[in-house]
Amino acid sequence: MNRLFCLALTLLITTCLLHGQNRIGTGGALKLYEQHCASCHGKELEGGLGGPLVGDNWDYAKDYDGMAEYIAKGNPEMGMPGFGETISAPDIRSLVIFIREMNAKAEAAEQAKAESHNGVFKTEVESFRVEKVVGGLSIPWSVAFMPDGQLLIAERGGDLRFAKDGKLAKPVKGTPEVWAHGQGGLLEVALHPDYKENGWIYLGFSEKGDEQQGGRGEGITKIVRGKIKNNRWTDEEVIFEVPPKFHNGAGVHFGTRFVFQDGYLYFSIGDRGRQNMAQDITRPNGKIHRIYDDGRIPKDNPFYNEPDAYQSIWTYGNRNPQGLDTHPVTGDIWEAEHGPRGGDEINLIKKGINYGWPVITYGMNYNGTPITDKTHAPGMEQPVLYWVPSIAVCGIDFYDGDKFPNWKNNLFAGGLASKELHRLVIEDDKITKDEIVLKGLGRVRDVASGPDGYLYLVLNGPDEIVRLEPVK
Ligand code: HEC
Incomplete structure (x- = not known):
């Protein structure tokens, strides 16, 4: 590949990551998240009964596929239900994307939280x-x-x-x-x-x-x-x-x-x-x-x-x-x-x-x-x-x-x-x-x-x- 093509491709991917994924990520995924996950992982993914899903610190869900598989199977003995039967594979995929998006936003949210202290x-x-x-x-x-x-x-x-x-x-x-x-x-x-x-x-x-x-x-x-x-x-x-x-x-x-x-x-x-x-x-x-x-x-x-x-x-x-x-x-x-x-x-x-x-x-x-x-x-x-x-x-x-x-x-x-x-x-x-x-x-x-x-x-x-x- 020549360098210009490479640059164009990088720009395209970046643009997709920043904007394009919203088509899959928000809306449906947000609703799914609120419906199935927020009760344990918190509205802002900050954790609750389950651990935080922001902060990029994963115990099980090391990569995109690992995370989708983990969400489908769950770990019931530890309190993470399996969703393979209630949420379709495509929807689980969009949830994974949504979680990744929220990781990017979490830092700003941390700052906002600190302000209410004083x-x-x-x-x-x-x-x-x-x-x-x-x-x-x-x-x-x-x-x-x-x-x-x-x-x-x-x-x-x-x-x-x-x-x-x-x-x-x-x-x-x-x-x-x-x-x-x-x-x-x-x-x-x-x-x-x-x-x-x-x-x-x-x-x-x-x-x-x-x-x-x-x-x-x-x-x-x-x-x-x-x-x-x-x-x-x-x-x-x-x-x-x-x-x-x-x-x-x-x-x-x-x-x-x-x-x-x-x-x-x-x-x-x-x-x-x-x-x-x-x-x-x-x-x-x-x-x-x-x-x-x-x-x-x-x-x-x-x-x-x-x-x-x-x-x-x-x-x-x-x-x-x-x-x-x-x-x-x-x-x-x-x-x-x-x-x-x-x-x-x-x-x-x-x-x-x-x-x-x-x-x-x-x-x-x-x-x-x-x-x-x-x-x-x-x-x-x-x-x-x-x-x-x-x-x-x-x-x-x-x-x-x-x-x-x-x-x-x-x-x-x-x-x-x-x-x-x-x-x-x-x-x-x-x-x-x-x-x-x-x-x-x-x-x-x-x-x-x-x-x-x-x-x-x-x-x-x-x-x-x-x-x-x-x-x-
Ligand atoms: C009943 C509470 C509960 C619900 C509802 C729940 N989780 Fe969990 N989740 C947990 C617990 C507890 C863990 C940690 C389990 C462990 O230690 O094995 C966990 C772990 C995870 C992990 C692994 C985190 C890591 O560190 O690797 C992911 C990803 C995850 N949940 C995503 C989801 C998604 C997506 C949903 C909604 C579809 C969801 N969870 C719904 C309780 C819940």
Whole structure:
């Protein structure tokens, strides 16, 4: 080829890449993406339940063909559905192109996002500024407040770290090994309500079982308590663990949030990707549990005397409860349940109740196929609130501080894919308002009302902890 021809060809290809592909890429592909992928990978492809599809950092989808094949086959055990049966091969191809286009646009979007950090957010009844408390984290999942003002942060990979004045300490040595797999890992840290007297710190994590399943690990929620001396984890006691026969290899739906109340520890375990097991009271997954805070099982638990029942069960039919907190006035336990597509729920948790998953739900499968047409059934509880589309609800917290008087006792719920913070007003056990007070800062993994009266958010992407401070 002569040089001129070469140049002309290059120009032609470049022009095609910049403009021509829009004919295939946007419109149809955008709709397909919004319909099938955005619920997990985020509207801007920035990630949510699934990883980010921007940033050109691929684990599986190394090239165009590799990506198309991966999308068709999926990796169901890790939470990526296969779309080969629901989306035609040409449409999958245009999705791949769309993803590549969005990679190019992502950089500009990053800059736009950063700007909202410094602004004042005016909402219905309070105005606030968002201040970064500590950054440089690796997928933080939970935060606890030490009496001396330090934060204690759990990172999904297994590290537990103190932070003070924006500085992050080295990980606490000797914490338990966790099964950091998909959504599993170190998921919860909390101080015992009498921490000042007894020094107990509780950790919830995905335990790696001894047995292997086809060469993969397998895991489920385990709870230990221990103390920290000289940045070392000591005096560990096992509070809750599940026999190996109930472990499974899926990388999804671990739940694992705590509430302490009146000497009890309530906690959640997701359905572990085995949805029908949520209805089976002989199994621990898909449930809220109640034990004493030393690990003993209360004899007045609802299924304690049922043959073969898992005795710590408090409620069942729960999909993936990633938020749990006590109402500061009524003392009731409220739960956020990460639902299927279009089925996120807020529930009021009551002894022995069946919350219906997967027999009833407002959602459908992520690949667009139905789960059921039933939203109600006798003997199954309705959610207090459900979101269509889903916000990918995660951590929740009742605000009980003094810095935002007009938010007192409101329930705050974080969204992952939606990157939203919702303020829910509750009157007589009904949600009378759902206000989005913040959007677009990052995926909101957890919300925590600090002892200093500020409202703290655990963000993923950027992996940092921020707090809302009032502006008068
Ligand atoms: C139910 C949630 C969910 C939905 C819906 C979903 N994905 Fe995924 N996706 C995931 C998860 C989780 C992973 C990571 C899986 C793993 O670790 O093996 C993933 C991985 C991927 C990857 C590989 C990324 C890499 O690093 O190589 C691509 C590409 C991808 N998804 C594209 C899509 C497309 C396109 C759609 C829509 C047609 C889609 N996904 C819908 C959850 C989802």
